[in-house]
Amino acid sequence: MEKTKNPLLILGFLALLFSTAERTFAIRLPDRNAGAGSHSSPEPPLRVAVFALGSFWRSEAAFGCLPGVVRTLVGYAGGSKTNPEYRNLGDHAECVQIEYDPRVIQFKQLLDVFWSSHDSRQVFGQGPDVGNQYRSIIFTNGTQEARLAAASKEREQTKSRSSIVTTQIQQLGAFYPAESDHQKFELKRHPFLLQLIGNMPDEELTKSSLAAKLNAYAAELCPPNIQRKIDSKIDEILKNGWPVLREI
Numbered sequence: 380m381e382k383t384k385n386p387l388l389i390l391g392f393l394a395l396l397f398s399t400a401e402r403t404f405a406i407r408l409p410d411r412n413a414g415a416g417s418h419s420s421p422e423p424p425l426r427v428a429v430f431a432l433g434s435f436w437r438s439e440a441a442f443g444c445l446p447g448v449v450r451t452l453v454g455y456a457g458g459s460k461t462n463p464e465y466r467n468l469g470d471h472a473e474c475v476q477i478e479y480d481p482r483v484i485q486f487k488q489l490l491d492v493f494w495s496s497h498d499s500r501q502v503f504g505q506g507p508d509v510g511n512q513y514r515s516i517i518f519t520n521g522t523q524e525a526r527l528a529a530a531s532k533e534r535e536q537t538k539s540r541s542s543i544v545t546t547q548i549q550q551l552g553a554f555y556p557a558e559s560d561h562q563k564f565e566l567k568r569h570p571f572l573l574q575l576i577g578n579m580p581d582e583e584l585t586k587s588s589l590a591a592k593l594n595a596y597a598a599e600l601c602p603p604n605i606q607r608k609i610d611s612k613i614d615e616i617l618k619n620g621w622p623v624l625r626e627i
Contacts, residue, residue: 423480423481423482425480426479427478427520428476428486428518429476430474430516431472431474431513432496432497433504433515434513435473435474436453436564436565438453439453439475439564439591440565440594440597441496441595441600442475442477442489442591442595443591443592443594444596444605445479445484447480447482447484448478449591450586450587450588451478451594452476452478452556452585453474453476453556453557454475454476454554454556454557455468455471455472455473456471456474456551456553456554457471457474457516457547458471458472464558472512474518476556487531490528490531491531494531499515499535499545499546500542500544500545515545516549517531518550518551519549520550520551525550528548532544532546559582562585563591564594565595566584566590568597569597572593575593575616576590576624576625577623593627609627612624612627
């Protein structure tokens, strides 16, 4: 006589079978929204601009609050020395690197901020900062940017013939990020603002879009409407019990 099968063993086997089949189908079923049938288009890549306009502490803040600017980073460029350091720059200049969304802001608009944020007619320095590392340079990526830079320099020169615009226009070569102490310098002078965004570690602070904006805010270089908006956000946080500031 055939032995009666244990129903618990049968149920266990069926459960295992369906579980395995479910996992298999989950892996193999294609995403119907992916591939050629998808109507979504990838976002255009960010672009990078690099300028030298005196001390990079202030230069970084000049660009951080502009609509369309995603990240800012200070560093060294324009020279021949490999791996320059703040105390040993060689022939490099202090620079700011700007990552921006070309759908929101264009290189031409960044040039306008460049010219308005320093004295391009001062030789080898800016204000009290004197030396080759503080010279004025527009770094370009390609022919189109070089043409825009040259045209903007000509316009700047026509504003006054009594002195010469000293700004150099160079093809961008190697860019060396500066030491962490120099990143978001204006923001770091305000511990209260650092606390508002959760005391980010240096690596995260360097890459943060919010930190770039607050760096400009701390230097009072945001457009007036954005400066007021940040003031309002901070007041709201203080009234509600000190949560972390996540966005502006």
